[in-house]
Amino acid sequence: MQRYSGFGLLRHAMSHHENWQRVWRNPKPKKQYDVIIVGGGGHGLATAYYLAKVHNITNVAVIEKGYLGGGNTARNTTIVRSNYLWDESALLYEHAMKLWEGLSQDLNYNVMFSQRGVLNLGHTLQDMRDIERRVNANRLNGIDSVALDTQGVQEIVPIMDCTTSRRYPILGASWQPRAGVARHDAVAWGYARAADALGVDLIQQCEVTDILTEDGAATGVMTKEYGAIKGDRIGCVVAGNSGVLAKMAGFRLPIESHPLQALVSEPIRPILDTVVMSNQVHGYISQSDKGDLVIGAGIDGYNGYGQRGSYSTIEHTLQAIVELFPIFSRVRMNRQWGGIVDTTPDACPIISDTPVENLFFNCGWGTGGFKATPGSGHVFAQTLAKGKASELAKPFSMFRFHTGALVDEHGAAGVAH
Amino acid sequence: MFRIYCPYCGELREEEEFHPKGPAHLARPADPDNCTDEQWGDFLYFRDNPRGLHNELWVHALGCRKFFNVTRDTQTYLIKGSYRLGESPDQARTSGDQA
Ligand SMILES: Cc1cc2nc3c(=O)[nH]c(=O)nc-3n(C[C@H](O)[C@H](O)[C@H](O)COP(=O)(O)OP(=O)(O)OC[C@H]3O[C@@H](n4cnc5c(N)ncnc54)[C@H](O)[C@@H]3O)c2cc1C
Ligand SMILES: [Zn+2]
Numbered sequence A: 001m002q003r004y005s006g007f008g009l010l011r012h013a014m015s016h017h018e019n020w021q022r023v024w025r026n027p028k029p030k031k032q033y034d035v036i037i038v039g040g041g042g043h044g045l046a047t048a049y050y051l052a053k054v055h056n057i058t059n060v061a062v063i064e065k066g067y068l069g070g071g072n073t074a075r076n077t078t079i080v081r082s083n084y085l086w087d088e089s090a091l092l093y094e095h096a097m098k099l100w101e102g103l104s105q106d107l108n109y110n111v112m113f114s115q116r117g118v119l120n121l122g123h124t125l126q127d128m129r130d131i132e133r134r135v136n137a138n139r140l141n142g143i144d145s146v147a148l149d150t151q152g153v154q155e156i157v158p159i160m161d162c163t164t165s166r167r168y169p170i171l172g173a174s175w176q177p178r179a180g181v182a183r184h185d186a187v188a189w190g191y192a193r194a195a196d197a198l199g200v201d202l203i204q205q206c207e208v209t210d211i212l213t214e215d216g217a218a219t220g221v222m223t224k225e226y227g228a229i230k231g232d233r234i235g236c237v238v239a240g241n242s243g244v245l246a247k248m249a250g251f252r253l254p255i256e257s258h259p260l261q262a263l264v265s266e267p268i269r270p271i272l273d274t275v276v277m278s279n280q281v282h283g284y285i286s287q288s289d290k291g292d293l294v295i296g297a298g299i300d301g302y303n304g305y306g307q308r309g310s311y312s313t314i315e316h317t318l319q320a321i322v323e324l325f326p327i328f329s330r331v332r333m334n335r336q337w338g339g340i341v342d343t344t345p346d347a348c349p350i351i352s353d354t355p356v357e358n359l360f361f362n363c364g365w366g367t368g369g370f371k372a373t374p375g376s377g378h379v380f381a382q383t384l385a386k387g388k389a390s391e392l393a394k395p396f397s398m399f400r401f402h403t404g405a406l407v408d409e410h411g412a413a414g415v416a417h
Numbered sequence B: 001m002f003r004i005y006c007p008y009c010g011e012l013r014e015e016e017e018f019h020p021k022g023p024a025h026l027a028r029p030a031d032p033d034n035c036t037d038e039q040w041g042d043f044l045y046f047r048d049n050p051r052g053l054h055n056e057l058w059v060h061a062l063g064c065r066k067f068f069n070v071t072r073d074t075q076t077y078l079i080k081g082s083y084r085l086g087e088s089p090d091q092a093r094t095s096g097d098q099a
Helices: A006-014 A042-055 A087-101 A103-107 A125-140 A150-156 A184-197 A239-249 A311-324 A370-386 B037-045
Strands: A032-038 A060-063 A118-122 A146-149 A172-176 A201-203 A208-214 A217-223 A227-236 A256-267 A275-278 A283-287 A292-299 A333-343 A350-353 A359-363 B003-006 B011-014 B019-023 B053-059 B067-073 B079-084
Touching (some): A032 A042, A032 A217, A032 A370, A042 A184, A042 A370, A060 A184, A087 A103, A087 A125, A087 A370, A103 A184, A118 A150, A125 A146, A125 A172, A146 A150, A184 A370, A208 A227, A227 A370, A239 A256, A239 A359, A256 A311, A283 A311, A292 A311, A292 A333, A350 A370, A359 A370, B003 B079
Parallel strands (some): A032 A060, A032 A227, A060 A201, A118 A275
Antiparallel strands (some): A146 A172, A217 A227, A256 A292, A256 A333, A275 A283, A350 A359, B003 B011, B019 B053, B053 B067, B067 B079
C-alpha cells in the first residue's frame, strides 16, 4: 500500500495526479476463508480490518452485494457521540470514540473526524431531568458531558431561536464537546483500503443468497455470482437486511427494518459549527464542510426495505428544524434519500452468537450505528476470532430478549441518528 | 406516500390519516404464566420482518379510529389491500365496503 502523505501529494502533483495506485484490489473469491463477513458497510469493513490487524487473521473475505459503503454507511448524517445513559452502552460507544480519535492516523486515511461538539436539546422539565441524569451517568463513566441552561445553549449556537415564546422553548441541553461528525464515505474507504493492504479480499457485486449449514453449524455462504464460498466462521453485518439473512439460517431476530430519511440543503456559507439534535421536536442538523446543511428525520413507522420513506416524514422534520432555526426557513433543499435501519426493541445493537454454530451477527444498530463503526468492528473482530464475545460486547447478545436483560437506551437514542 | 383503503370508512385515504402499528396476527400466548422465557421473549420481541409481502396492523387515527390490517409489499411498497380484524389476508381489498 502506498502511504498517503503531504509529500506524496506534492510528488503526484508533478505527474498531474495520473499515477495514483488503485485504492484496493478487486479479487475473485477463493474457495475457502477463515472468516467470511457478509456486508461491506463501515461495520463489516472495520471488522475485517481489526481481524487482520489485531488478531492476525488475514484469510478473510468481505462479501458485499452492491458497492462498499453503499448502504446506511453512505446514507447517514454522520453524528458521532458517546453520551449514552447505561454503563453497557456508554462503555461501548466510548470505546468507539477513543478509536475515532486516532482513526485517521491508524488508517493513514483522512476520515475528517471533526470534534465540533453535539447538543441534545431539552424542551420540557422532564427533558431537563433526563438530561441531568444522563450527564451525571456519563461523568461517572468518564465521558465528557455537560448540562447547559438556555443561555449556555444560546452562547454555543447564537443563530438558534432560544426565546421563551416558542412553542417548544429550549430549556437547556446536554453538551458533549468531544462529539462531532466524520466523513462517512471516507470511513468505509479508509477501512477497506487498510484491510485490503493486510490481505483481506473485498468481493463487491456479490450477493449472499443462502447460509450453508451442516449439522446445525454454518460452513459457508451461497452467492449469486460465485456459487458456494466456504468459511470457518461467518459474520453477518448487513444492517437493514439482517432479518433476511437470519431467515436464510432458519431463525428470527428481535429486529424490524424501517426506512430512515435524511436530506441536505444547497451549500451556504459557514453558519453552524456544531451539531444540534432534539428528541422532542425530532430533528437534527449540522453543516458539512461543503456548506450544505445535513438534516435527519425520524423513522417511518412502517416496515420497509425500499430505501425510501414518506414525504410527510420529511415535512415533519423540516418543521422541527425551522422551529429551532427560523433563519433557515428559506434555505432550499437539494437532495433527499432513505436508508433501511435495523431497529431493536431496546435501541441497542446485537453483537452475538446465534442458534447456528459458527454464525455470528452484528446488527441492530438501527438509527445510530455510524458513531460506533470503529468500536463495533473492534469488538466483533474479537467475537469472530475467539468464537466468544468480549466483555464490552457480552451485554449485547441477542438472547437478552429471552432473559429480559435489555439495555434500554430509548432516552439517549430516542431520536434517529 | 401511500393511499390506504379503510375497510370501515370504505374509502382510499391519505397515509397521514393512519398510523402503522406493527405486524398483524401476533397471537398472545394463551397461558403466559406457563410460557418459558424463550416463548415469552419470542412473542414480545422476535419478528418475521419479511422483505416482501407483510400483513400489518394500521389504525385510522384521524378518521374512524378503527384498527384493521393491510397487506403490503415491504420492498416495492405496493399495497395489495386492507381487511378487517377477524378476516383473513386473502380477503384484502381496496374497494367494496359500505361507507
Ligand atoms: C438517514 C440515516 C441517518 C443516520 N444518521 C446517523 C447518525 O447521524 N449517526 C449515527 O451514528 N448513525 C446514523 N445512522 C445509522 C448508521 O448509518 C448505521 O447504523 C450504520 O451505518 C450501519 O453500518 P453497517 O456497516 O452495519 O450497515 P450498512 O452500511 O448498511 O452495510 C450493510 C451492507 O450489507 C450489504 N448487504 C445486505 N444484504 C446483503 C447480502 N445478502 N449479501 C451481501 N451483502 C449484503 C448491503 O448492501 C450494505 O452495503 C443513520 C442511518 C440513516 C439511514
Ligand atoms: Zn376509517
